Every structure is written in structure tokens, then in C-alpha cells.
Amino acid sequence: MSWHADTDLFDRYARGQVDAATAASLESHLVACAHCRARTSRMVEAEPLERIWTEVRADVERPQLALLERLLSAAGLPEHTARLVAVTPALRAPWLLAVAVALGFAVLAAHGGGGGPLAFLILAPLVPVGGVALAYRNSADPAYEIALASPGGGFRLVMLRAGAVALASIAIVGVATVLLPDVGWTAVGWLLPCLALSMLTLAGSTASASPVTVASVLAGAWVLGVLVAERVAEQQYLAFGAGAQVLFGALAVGAAVVLVLRRDRFELRTRI
């Protein structure tokens, strides 16, 4: 480029003392001319430029949040809460994948085998229970020590994580439910037992047993109970019928009450 703006013109431009047409022509020239662009750096004070750069660098060097954390933040959760939820072991991809695979087989069995959706209905409520049991005070948790030391930890932390895990699990199971062969409302019969078992797991963990032990015992009782009911009762899917649903609803509420009453126990326990 042979033409370059003179210094006097630049000065007046920087001070806002040129008319619109001149400014327009100078601005068009600046886009095309690296030489004149370089000269503008002398028109601008170094101090604000350094200040802005510090901010820019802080912005670009901030660690990228994980996808889950960004989703949770976008959903309105504060950043620190999103992080607490995101580090929940049971929310990790391998765990969710294993759950999805197990449910997938149960759905396949419901379509092919003679048992119908029973296997699925037995398995479905145990998914969130397993997740809830693993959601806190677990040696697989990288934030375990931090959780122990956190002043606001305890109850709130457990509820936060258990809630997140339960929601994620229920979403997966919900998708699987759609794939079941048509058995009417029985297909969603797992929902209340799942809620009851999860709450019982949490309530049971306020005693001295570890959540994993409590969950294992409850899971065993659940599987045994359903199988026995299928054998003994004349009605199919008794455990998922109206009467049983009321019972599980009541159990869930009762467990929730116990949980709230004994919430301090989460603060006192130090080891699983």
C-alpha cells in the first residue's frame, strides 16, 4: 500500500476531531493496512491495554468446565453446587453405561423370554438405589476427604448428590420403560418402589451401617419379596399393583421423615 494516513490525522481521529466521512475513510484504511494499524498503538495509552489484557488472559486460562457442570450451571445451579454434583461417583459415564446395559438386557428379556417385564420391574428400582448408596461416603469418591471437611457438607451434600443421581437414574429407567412391551400402567410400577428404597437407603444410613450395606440388604429384600409375591399370590405383578403402590408411597414418606429427623447424623459420621 503506497498511501498512509499522516500522524496529524491519526491524532485528530483519536481525539474524535474528524468528521464522519474522514473517519469512515480512515477506518476502512485501517482494516486493510497493517502499517497504519501498528501506528495506532502509539495513540492509545498502555495502561488500559495492559489492564484489558490481564482480564482477557484470566478469561481464556480459566479451566474449561466439564460438560455436565456446564449443563447444570445453565440449568441455574450455582457453580460450586454444580461441581459438587458433577463429582458424584455414580454420575460417571461408566456407571451410567453399566446401568443402561443392564436395563437393555432386561428390556430384551421382557420381549423374548417367558418372564415378561418382571425382570425389568425388579431391576429398575435398584438402579437409583445403587446410585444413591454410592453417591456419598465412598472410597471411590475423589472429593471424599473434602466432603468430610466441608462445614456445610453432611446432610445437604448427601441430599444434593442423592437427588442428582436419582434424577439421572430415573431418566435412564424412564427411557427403558418406553421400550417395554405393552403392559399398561404396570410398566411404571417401579417408580414408587424406587423412591421408597432410595429413601430407606438414606434413612438407614443415618444408623451406623454403611449406605452400601443398607442398600444391599434392601435390594435383597426387594428381590426376594417380589419373587415370593409372584409365587404365592394369584394376581400377577402384585408388587406393582395399586395396594403395593400405596404401601411404597407410605414407606417413602416415612423414610423421608426419619431422614429429616436424623439429619444431624450425617455430620457426625466420619467413616463408612
Added chain:
Amino acid sequence: MGIDDERKLEPSDEELLRGIGDGHTGALRALYDRHAPWVLLRLSRRCSDPQLVEEVVQDTFVGVWKGARRYRGQGPVAAWVWGIAIRRLVDRLRGRARLPQLLRERGAEPSAEDLVLLGVEYGDLAGAINGLSPELRAVLQATVLDGLSMREAGQLLGIPTGTVKSRLMRARRELREALA
């Protein structure tokens, strides 16, 4: 040989953008040093709040950092950077109470030298542009010079899109008449 050495010392804007795309903050710093001053100056002519201008410059280079891979060699890097800057300004101003002096003119009369610089050979283009009312000129500047859409220009100036359209038409008509 000398030229080759110089090229190695001074990477082009395009090379810097590739470096930024690969995550090198050093390349961002180099591009910032080259482009932040004129972007700051140009934004200052469009917004009278220095604090806001600084924020927009910051937004712009964070945007460059995130969007460097989207640059596909379409036009000069400087034009691409300005495209980000003016849109960030629009973003920041959206929803704010707009001041009429946002696009202020502290202008003096154009000197003969200015007119020569403009390279105006066909009629008095500079005179015609300067003869426009500030409202018409602002619309012309936002759409023609800054490359904003009519909707974005409306957001920048705090007027409805329809008004941008009608003012642009009036500005064109007045320019045509002045140059006829």
C-alpha cells in the same frame, strides 16, 4: 534471506490465528498487541463510555480465542476481528438505555487535506456524507461501514429495524441527490 528471517520473526495474522486455535496464549498476546489499539480507538468513536469500551475489547479477544478455528481465510483478519468487536458492542448495549450522543460527532469542518485523503474524485462525496443528519449518518455507518445487519444496527442505535431501513433509504436518496 533477510526477508525470510523477518517473516519468521513476524508471523502473519493468519498464522497467529492458527496458533490461537491450537491453544497458544502467546499467539493471542501477539494478536492482541497488533489489533487491540485500533479496535479500542474505533470502538471509542461508537460508544462514549470508556469503561464499556474496555469491556467490549475484552469480550472481543476472548471471542477471538474461542472462535479462532472458525476463521477460514474470509477477508483480512482485521475485518474479522472488527466484526466480532462491533457485535460484542451490540450485545453489551442491548437492553441498555441508549444515549443519543452514543454516536457522537465532535467533528470539525473537513480540511482540504482531508478531502484529498478521501480520494474523492467523483463529486463531493465527503461533503455529501457530512451533510447528512447525524441520525442518517449513524445508520449509514453501522450498516455500510461496520457491516451490521439492519437488525443489529437497530440494536446498536436503539431504534426499531424498520426505522433503520427507512433512514438508510433516505440517506441513500440524499447522497444520490447531493452527488447528482
